[in-house]
Amino acid sequence: MHTMRKLASLPSGRRAKWVVLALWVALLIPALMLAGKLGDVQENDNSAWLPGDAESTAVVERAEKFGSTDTVLALVVYDRPGGITSADMAKARADAAAFQDVEKVVGEPQGPLKSEDGKAIQTAVQVQKDKSGWAGINKVVDAITEVGKNGGVGEEEDTGGLGFHVTGPAGYAADSIKAFGGGGGLTAITAAVVVVILLLTYRSPVLPLLPLLTAGGALITSEAVIYLLAKNAGLVVNTQTSFILTVLVFGAATDYALLLTSRYREELRRHEDRHEAMAEALHRSGPAIIASAATVAVSLMLLMLATLNSTQGLGPACAIGILVGLLAMVTLMPALLVICDRWIFWPVKPAYGSAGATKEGIWTRVGNAVAGRPRIVWIGTALALGVMAIGAFGLKADGLSNTDQFTDKPQMAVGEEIKNRHFPAGSGDPVYVVAKAASAEQVRTALSGVPGVAEVSPPVVKGDEAMILGELADSPTSTTAMRTVERARTAVHTIDGADAQVGGNTAIMLDTREAATHDSKLIIPIVLVVVFLILALLLRAIVAPLLLMATVVLSFAAAMGVSSLVFNHVFHFAGADANFPLLTFVFLVALGIDYNIFLVTRVREVALLHGTRRGALTGLSTTGGVITSAGLVLAGTFAAMASLPLVFAAELGFAVAFGVLLDTMIVRSVLVTALTLDADRWMWWPSALFRRQLTPQQREKGTPDLEPAGATAGPSART
Template identity: 65%
Template sequence: MLLAALGPLAGKLNDAEKNDASTWLPGNAESTKVLDLAKTFESSDTVPAVVVYERPSGITQADRAKAAGDVRAFTGVHGVSGQVLGPVPARDGKALQVIVPIVPGDGGWATIGQVVDDVRKIARSGAAGLEVHVTGPAGIAADSGEAFKGIDGTLLYSTVAVVVVILLLTYRSPTLWLLPVLSAGVALSSAQAVVYLLAKYAGLTVNAQSAGILTVLVFGAGTDYALLLVARYREELRRHEDRHEAMAIALHRAGPAIIASAATVAVGMLCLLAAEMNSTKGLGPVSASGIVVGLLAMITLLPALLVIVGRWVFWPVRPKYGSPEPAERGLWARVGRGVARRPRAVWLVTAVVLGAMSLGLADLKAEGLANKDSFIGKPDSVVGEEVLARHFPAGVGQPVVVIAKASAAEQVRDAFARTPGIAAVTPPVVKGGYAYLQGTLDDAPDSKAAKATVDRVRAAVHRVPGADAVVGGGTAINLDAQRAARHDSNLIIPLVLVVVFVILALLLRALVAPLVLIATVVLSFTAALGFSALVFDHLFGFAGADASFPLFVFVFLVALGIDYNIFLMTRVREEAERLGSRRGALVGLAATGNVITSAGVVLAGTFAVLATLPVVAFAEIGFAVAFGVLLDTIIVRSVLVTALNLDLGRWMWWPSRLCGKRDLPVADDLQPKEPALVS
């Protein structure tokens, strides 16, 4: 009934997305203020497209006539509004450019691609021997839209396919996988409906990035919770004849770990509300909503479905009442006994290897991506940028914008024009008490040199008395976003660590264990980021990474990585109550090793789906998180944390009463006491 009510709302989430620049930028950034003030002079939705014509042998008179005819045709295209400028010839006589102002209208930014396609068709029609490209902000937006076209369907179907394959391999059952996938599908639809309602009535900012991550997160984390519950339920079915009793005990035992895990992820994601970047700030509540809805589905709907269908759903390996638990002789039981022989040597060597991987951070260039480096491949807008750079001042099409008090217009223009790196400045346009100016950059608008020019312009115009000048434009937007992302990382990373520590301390009722676990999580994060940086640079050939990349990877790896800490350590604590800390560590690993590994593979697989999108930023996040999750589950949780548990013994639980419980000698731990695993 709930799904029937929420399902139609889920389909409206795309309509609630906001992908314009002001919804991504920090609200207090200078470039954001320019976007607001510019509404006085032009439509805030106006996006210029730059049509560039090139003939390497030289532009002919027929080419000029063709471009002039195109200018008249462009004015009749639906979505083109305002004066079409050009054709402007290049000084070398080999190219022409036309600037076409596009207003998306009611369809929003999603319609820019269609307008650009119409402009491109006109420009290329009858262009014998002329190379024609559409670039500028509208051309880039159109190519970005094409890259994200069908992202929701692509991510959903790819994620479902990955989850189904992994669950088939994990459960070795042709039927059991249906219930977690069905529950995750219900959770996703419900989460999308909740996010839509928050966007419509609570002012939550949702964009294509957060909507795409929501799909991956709900399926990945939800399936993780399902794996943990199903594993414990199957374990209890071997001990209890009544499946209702088995599920009640499974929920009682696994429920606190699942709830604590989801709460940690949700609260960690809500830390993003402290971000300056609106896009990052909006991702927090979107992700937290998905996690909470996924949790509710996996501790209500999934248990009900499992109990209704009975034991046959596990076919062909049904857990029979009284049968031995396979974990007692499984892989992770053997791994635990191997680690127990020399736990200190194991954790020291593992820490050194992870530390060595972290050295790759020296190769990480998270300073933002130029337009030409943002796509996997070379779309038309990138080719057009290269053509413009060959024949025109590099900043044509993406000017620096200065808005100041009208009374100081000429002084501001003089300071603006004298700034090194500015090729030309337009006369001021005065309206509503403000003056509007545009300046052409000498350098490519997404280059470091252009960003340095923006800083010089700001310093120059800010010195004009009484001008109250603000500087914006595409380059300034990228610069402000980069600085806001750096600020967000410096603030949110420590905040998440504090939140995670508090939750772990409350859950485990100890102080040493949370500190040790957080140290392993941070080491895992730096190792994953360092290794990823080396892969991006030397294998994939990426030019760098988005400025928000380290923060996103940290939040996902730490918040989700804590899941596996909680899954492992709550079981270790449960067993340590009966068997002592060292023996409890071995039993906890044996009991949870398979489910943690399976959960990690599912989550890694779902995030790896992001790498299928032809956008470098998504591919990098997908690869880094997928690799980091696998590293976390296979090495850090199962080997490093187990070795530390065995080495520290009861001191891991200081100052709780477990710290005073006597440990068995390590030699006794190595004896195969299988009955204790089942008892």
């Protein structure tokens, strides 16, 4: 106990606080430079997200000898509802010649090709890919667009009113880069949300700056560490990782700051010396903050068990963000608070010896209401959450087509619709079949007989292997096309000795969906077991962890049910990414347990002195305000993801934000409190606390034999 107190006093020591500040400044200088390079190591190419044993990954490797994996296709589409004119065709031919002068455009464009209905033109352009897949493609597409919209026609005839769009895989990549390019805006919006909520919480114009600066420093340091791991240790990161990391670090780190600052303000009223007050605040709140961060970090690290590389890399990256945020909030934040002295709380500075708020708070009233009929309350609440969870059966998490992945309609989506109206839906983005050269014709015949394959090209042979391209009858990013790929694989896999494998963008999407489904079935049960073990060790009980886990799972199911209804009937989204349920589960379970840890550790602290009933009510009363504020911060930061024009971001942001609010407002305050009151001492079975029998008088006053080991007399030992 003495050692823990000594460690807690280090960041706030009279000299140590300046050392801590200097160390963080020295750390942030190189971290700022390294964090700016994170984009250089991102791998945004869809094939880079797949596991090495996926069939489409194997096709990418086998197809390298055919030169088909180094480029990405840009489809240039022109349209005129009244019919394409000769001037339009002349312009398309002039543009095709000009496209070859655009940097990273390789080979001669294919086309221009007029559609059968005479209302559209299509030109296929190959764009050189960088190692990271998407890097620079948006600039190439912008240059192609500049040529198409402003390039010389070489004809006197007017081509005004001719539509122009760049679609295909390159168009999708370019619009995705622009959508993710709002990351800087996302950071600003997230910071603004944090400031507003902290202003409302603290009612101080200056105090919110400290958590904001600390969280910002934690984000920069996290990005620097992740960059080093991605560059030197093979960690797979992408733009999706970056924006999730931003909201998670700001949200979680600010939560820890709220809990620490709340306890520090209490201790300033009990200690004249602010250094002693901070040491006591860290000693009292530190274990719960550390346990909560550890639970989240461990849960995220379990994503490393995923077969999908994007999910596998997201886990450690976000865990690093959580741990660096924790380190910043238990070192830099205490040092800054102590350096700034009590004036940082202006205009309501906590004076030594002053009393805290005596007015009965809303959470005290909620606790008293729940205490009247706890069993009826928890059964009714659980039933209501169960009804909300029914909507989860309508969740369509089987992947999104490229055109459905945006909340608005970018150039690529418009161009895709036009292309599909006037040209075969699968044109320009075929499936690739790689097989032994000796079986090439047999594979081609089998592929030609697959329903959904519109046309098959002659085999291209290199050495002992051949490549056959198959044009799909449906849009390559549609679920119908993915079913065609499944049929194609069944057809060619049965050819003895052919060693045939099916790949291409549609196959990559299919393998991504199947890998995400596998990951959910594997990781979700493991997360539940690991979090239960952490809670059991922390609370030294079995019943309490089981009940807490049940409430969090029920909260997750309710959040998914409501989210599904909103996605389908309010936002009218086409569906959800295949890994959406897993990511939402991990975030909600880990963060939901966070708040339960904050509450139940306080309940247990009081129960040691006054019994479980008093502990439940006092724990809710004393932590209700700060946990609610923490929940609002976290929900607000995830809701900020809606600023990105991406369906995945909007869905994940809404589901986590709603789930966090549901957990803090209903599950933690009502359901957990009612369960604790109803279970009473059985909550702590089989720990020593369970075996303690308290009389009503002991519960009211507490007794010396129930004083926890190491507690000191006086105000600082009280809750």
